[in-house]
Amino acid sequence: MSRFSVTYSLAASSAQEARERAFDICVEQTVEFPYDLIAERWIRERLVGWVETVQRVGPGRYAAEVSYDEATTGGEATQFLNVLFGNTSIKPGIRVERITPSRGLLRALPGPRFGVRGFRGVTGVRRRPLLCSALKPMGLSARALAELAYRFARGGIDLIKDDHGLADQAFSPFEERIRRCAEAVRRANRETGGACLYVPNVSADAPQTLLRARTARHVGAGAVLLSAALTGFATMREVARDDRVALPVFFHPAFAGSFTASPTSGISHAALYGQLARLFGADASIFPSFGGRFAFTRDECRSIAEGCRLSMRAIKPCLPAPGGGMRFETVPQMVAFYGPDTIFLIGGGLFRYSPDITKACRDLRAAVQEAAAARRLR
Amino acid sequence: MSRFSVTYSLAASSAQEARERAFDICVEQTVEFPYDLIAERWIRERLVGWVETVQRVGPGRYAAEVSYDEATTGGEATQFLNVLFGNTSIKPGIRVERITPSRGLLRALPGPRFGVRGFRGVTGVRRRPLLCSALKPMGLSARALAELAYRFARGGIDLIKDDHGLADQAFSPFEERIRRCAEAVRRANRETGGACLYVPNVSADAPQTLLRARTARHVGAGAVLLSAALTGFATMREVARDDRVALPVFFHPAFAGSFTASPTSGISHAALYGQLARLFGADASIFPSFGGRFAFTRDECRSIAEGCRLSMRAIKPCLPAPGGGMRFETVPQMVAFYGPDTIFLIGGGLFRYSPDITKACRDLRAAVQEAAAARRLR
Numbered sequence: 001m002s003r004f005s006v007t008y009s010l011a012a013s014s015a016q017e018a019r020e021r022a023f024d025i026c027v028e029q030t031v032e033f034p035y036d037l038i039a040e041r042w043i044r045e046r047l048v049g050w051v052e053t054v055q056r057v058g059p060g061r062y063a064a065e066v067s068y069d070e071a072t073t074g075g076e077a078t079q080f081l082n083v084l085f086g087n088t089s090i091k092p093g094i095r096v097e098r099i100t101p102s103r104g105l106l107r108a109l110p111g112p113r114f115g116v117r118g119f120r121g122v123t124g125v126r127r128r129p130l131l132c133s134a135l136k137p138m139g140l141s142a143r144a145l146a147e148l149a150y151r152f153a154r155g156g157i158d159l160i161k162d163d164h165g166l167a168d169q170a171f172s173p174f175e176e177r178i179r180r181c182a183e184a185v186r187r188a189n190r191e192t193g194g195a196c197l198y199v200p201n202v203s204a205d206a207p208q209t210l211l212r213a214r215t216a217r218h219v220g221a222g223a224v225l226l227s228a229a230l231t232g233f234a235t236m237r238e239v240a241r242d243d244r245v246a247l248p249v250f251f252h253p254a255f256a257g258s259f260t261a262s263p264t265s266g267i268s269h270a271a272l273y274g275q276l277a278r279l280f281g282a283d284a285s286i287f288p289s290f291g292g293r294f295a296f297t298r299d300e301c302r303s304i305a306e307g308c309r310l311s312m313r314a315i316k317p318c319l320p321a322p323g324g325g326m327r328f329e330t331v332p333q334m335v336a337f338y339g340p341d342t343i344f345l346i347g348g349g350l351f352r353y354s355p356d357i358t359k360a361c362r363d364l365r366a367a368v369q370e371a372a373a374a375r376r377l378r
Numbered sequence: 379m380s381r382f383s384v385t386y387s388l389a390a391s392s393a394q395e396a397r398e399r400a401f402d403i404c405v406e407q408t409v410e411f412p413y414d415l416i417a418e419r420w421i422r423e424r425l426v427g428w429v430e431t432v433q434r435v436g437p438g439r440y441a442a443e444v445s446y447d448e449a450t451t452g453g454e455a456t457q458f459l460n461v462l463f464g465n466t467s468i469k470p471g472i473r474v475e476r477i478t479p480s481r482g483l484l485r486a487l488p489g490p491r492f493g494v495r496g497f498r499g500v501t502g503v504r505r506r507p508l509l510c511s512a513l514k515p516m517g518l519s520a521r522a523l524a525e526l527a528y529r530f531a532r533g534g535i536d537l538i539k540d541d542h543g544l545a546d547q548a549f550s551p552f553e554e555r556i557r558r559c560a561e562a563v564r565r566a567n568r569e570t571g572g573a574c575l576y577v578p579n580v581s582a583d584a585p586q587t588l589l590r591a592r593t594a595r596h597v598g599a600g601a602v603l604l605s606a607a608l609t610g611f612a613t614m615r616e617v618a619r620d621d622r623v624a625l626p627v628f629f630h631p632a633f634a635g636s637f638t639a640s641p642t643s644g645i646s647h648a649a650l651y652g653q654l655a656r657l658f659g660a661d662a663s664i665f666p667s668f669g670g671r672f673a674f675t676r677d678e679c680r681s682i683a684e685g686c687r688l689s690m691r692a693i694k695p696c697l698p699a700p701g702g703g704m705r706f707e708t709v710p711q712m713v714a715f716y717g718p719d720t721i722f723l724i725g726g727g728l729f730r731y732s733p734d735i736t737k738a739c740r741d742l743r744a745a746v747q748e749a750a751a752a753r754r755l756r
Binding site: 029030031032033034037038040042043047071072073074076077078079081082083085086087088089090091092134136137138139140163164165167168169170171203204205206207208209210227229230231232233234235237238253254255256257258259260261262265266267288294295347348351352 | 407408420425460463464466468469516517542545546547582584585586605608611631636639643644673
C-alpha cells in the first residue's frame with residue numbers, strides 16, 4: 001500500500017507547536033483515539049498519519065505535509081474526503097492547501113473521463129478558448145428557454161448550460177426542458193453546421209441525479225452540470241464514471257463557497273475548485289472570476305486554473321470555467337490571463353450588450369477569437 | 379404556493395446598504411439575472427425573493443429575512459439547499475442564521491422519522507439522558523470491534539456507534555463488522571436484559587449509502603450514522619425516509635466544519651447542526667461540545683441544542699448529541715447544561731478512566747443517572 005499526502009496550513013506560534021498540531025491531524029483524521037492507548041503497533045506506526053514536513057510559510061502560519069496509508073480510505077471516494085478533512089474541518093485555523101494523490105487512490109478517483117483534449121474533441125474546437133452561456137432566468141417556460149438556447153447556438157456559442165437554479169420546477173419541468181433545449185440546439189447546429197453542446201443541470205436528490213444524467217444523454221445533451229457540494233462529491237464521480245452517461249461533466253460551485261470563505265480554514269481555492277473537482281470527475285470547473293460580482297482575487301483565480309492543470313499522476317487536466325467577470329471590454333484581458341484552454345462563461349453581459357442575443361453571441365465569439373489570435377502572434 | 383423564509387446576517391455600513399445586499403440575495407438565489415432585464419412580471423414579483431425585514435444586529439451587521447416562493451424548489455430537497463445558500467455561499471460576509479420552513483416544504487423535507495419521543499421509545503429509556511460510545515480505533519478487526527461493543531453493552535451504554543472513520547476497509551470490512559457488532563450487542567442484551575442499540579456508520583459513495591443502511595437494518599443494527607456533508611444532505615434524507623431502513627438516523631459533522639468556521643459567513647451552528655440536520659431527517663445530531671478538543675463555545679453549543687428542539691411546524695425535534703467534552707468530572711455540568719433530552723457521547727474519556735471498559739461504562743451511567751436525578755429534585 002502506498003501513501004497519499006495532504007498539505008495543510010495551520011496556525012502555530014512555533015515550529016514545535018506546528019509539529020504538534022500536525023500530529024493531532026494525523027490522529028484525528030485516522031484513529032481518533034488517544035495515541036498512547038493504542039495497543040497495536042501497526043496501527044500506531046502505519047495507520048496513524050505521518051508528519052512528513054513542517055515549514056514556516058508566514059507569521060504564525062506553517063505548512064505541514066501529512067501522509068496517509070491508502071488503506072484508511074478502503075478504496076472509497078467518500079472515505080477519502082473523510083480522511084482528507086472530516087473532523088479536522090471543525091478545528092479552527094487549519095486549511096487544506098494541496099493534495100498529492102497516490103497511485104492506488106486513482107482506482108477510486110480516476111478523474112475526468114474527457115479532460116481538456118477529450119472535451120475539445122467533443123466540441124470540435126481545437127485551439128481557441130470555449131464560450132459558454134446560461135439559460136435563465138428561472139421562471140421561463142421550457143419552450144422559452146429552448147428558444148433562447150436556439151438563439152445562443154445560432155450566434156456560435158460553444159456550450160449552453162442550464163442556470164444552476166433550473167431543477168424540476170413546475171414552470172419548466174426537467175424532462176420537457178431538456179428535450180426542448182437539446183432539440184433547439186440540434187436545429188441550430190443543422191442550420192449553422194456548428195457543434196454547440198447543450199449542458200443541462202442534473203443536480204437533484206439522491207438517486208435522481210444519475211437518472212437525470214442518463215436521461216440527458218438519452219435526449220441528446222452534450223454534457224451535464226452538477227453542483228457537487230449540494231449533491232455530494234461522490235455523486236458527481238458516479239455520474240462521471242457511468243457508461244450510460246459518458247458525457248463531459250461540469251462542476252458548479254453552488255453551496256461550496258463556505259469552504260473557501262476564510263484564508264486560514266476550509267480548503268484552498270486550488271485544492272477545491274481545481275484538484276477535488278478533477279479527482280471527482282469534472283472535465284470543467286466553474287468558479288466566479290475576479291472582475292465580476294463575486295470576490296475571488298486574481299491570485300485565487302490563477303491558483304484555480306493551476307489546480308485544474310497541474311500534474312496529478314494519470315489524472316487528466318480539466319478546463320477552468322471562470323464566470324461572472326466576462327464583459328465585452330474585458331475579453332482581451334481575460335483571454336491573456338486564463339489562456340486558451342479555458343471555458344469562458346458569460347450570461348448577464350450578453351443580455352446587457354444587445355437585445356439581439358444572436359448578434360451578441362457572434363460579436364463575443366469574434367472578440368474572443370481576435371484576442372486569442374493576437375495572443376498567439378505575440 | 380406559500381413562502382419559506384431565511385434570515386441571513388450580512389455586513390453593511392448602513393440600513394440602506396443592508397437592504398440592497400439583501401435584495402442582491404433575492405436575485406442571486408433565484409433568477410441570477412439582471413433584474414431590470416426580466417420581462418415577465420410574475421417572475422419579478424413572485425419568483426425573485428422578497429426582503430421581508432432588515433434589522434441592525436450589531437456594529438456593521440444586519441439581519442435580513444428573505445422569503446422565497448416554494449415553487450423555486452420544485453419540491454426537491456437539494457434544490458431547497460440551493461435556494462437557501464447556493465451561490466450566496468460564495469459571497470463574502472453573508473451567513474445563514476435561521477430557516478423558517480413553509481408547510482409545502484415539508485413534503486420534501488419531512489424531518490426525523492422518530493424524533494425525541496420515538497427515539498426514546500426504541501431505546502426504552504424514558505427520562506434520563508442517553509449515553510453513546512464509539513467503536514475505535516480504526517485498524518481493529520471486526521472481531522476486536524465486536525468484542526469492544528460487547529463490553530460497552532455489558533456496562534449499560536445505550537448506544538454504540540461506529541467511529542465515523544470506519545467505512546469498508548480491508549482490516550474491518552463493512553458487512554463483517556456490522557454482523558459481528560450487532561450480534562455482540564444482542565448477546566450482551568440477552569445477558570443484561572438491556573436494549574442497547576448498535577449504530578453503524580453507513581456513509582459511503584452514492585448509491586452505496588442506502589444499500590449499507592438497508593444491510594444494517596437487515597443484520598439487526600438499531601440506528602445508523604451518516605456524515606451528511608460527505609454524502610450529500612439529500613442522501614441522509616433518502617436513508618431517513620426509506621421504509622426498508624426505518625431506523626433512527628444520526629447526523630455526524632465530518633466535513634461540515636467549514637460552514638461554521640467564520641462568525642460572519644457560512645451557516646450558523648443552530649441552522650446547520652440543528653435545523654438542517656433535522657430537516658434532512660436526523661433523529662440525533664452529533665457535534666463537538668465545548669470543553670473538548672474542538673473549539674465550539676458554550677453559546678454555540680446552546681444554540682445547536684435549541685436548533686434541535688425549536689418548533690418547526692410538524693417537524694419533530696431531534697436529540698442533540700454533544701461529543702468530545704464528556705469526562706467523568708464534567709458529568710453534572712454537562713447534564714445541567716444540555717438537559718435530559720440529550721445523547722452524551724463519550725469515547726476517549728472512558729478508556730482513560732479505566733482499562734476495565736465495562737466498569738467504566740457502569741460508573742459513567744451511574745454518574746449520569748445521579749446527575750439527572752439531582753437535577754429533577756432541584
